[in-house]
Amino acid sequence: MKKLVKILIIVAAVLAVGYFVLKNWTKSHSPEDTAEITANELNVKVEYCQTAVKGRVIFGELVPFDRVWRTGANEATVISFNKDVKVAGKSLAAGEYSLWTIPREGDWTIVFNSQTGQWGTSYDEATDVLRVDVPSSQTSESTELFKISLVDVDTAGVNMSLKWDKTLVQVPID
CATH class of the missing domain: 1.20.5 (Single alpha-helices involved in coiled-coils or other helix-helix interfaces)
Structure with a gap:
């Protein structure tokens, strides 16, 4: 024994x-990175891991269209808000969420999920809290490492930008 x-x-x-x-x-x-901003008493923090293009075709191949993507690498990306917000016009309570996306050739679906701390491929749609659709656009310049940034938009809140390869997605947060 x-x-x-x-x-x-x-x-x-x-x-x-x-x-x-x-x-x-x-x-x-896939190094860790953090995007953080305080604007008009709103604190937003995003913790994620950056994945690289490495000469690959990203959206539509490596990251398939119309399927949930972990929005980064490694563990699920985590976003937190210190107070209630509106994301693309829809209400979301203050708190911490995992951030997922569903890339499409046009609009993307941004998903806020109540489960955090899981490995990035462990997604449970039943714990989704909010889904919003936002437009994506193509850029002329390629971004090698996936980048999330937060930008103050005067008194209107902040924009969260998701940028990788030649794709840019802007998510308005008020």
């Missing part, structure tokens, strides 16, 4: 070490 317990402890230790090595290895290829 003692031998079995020792073997189980060794296996658990090896798995734990393997998990942390894999996690650090993936983050070396």
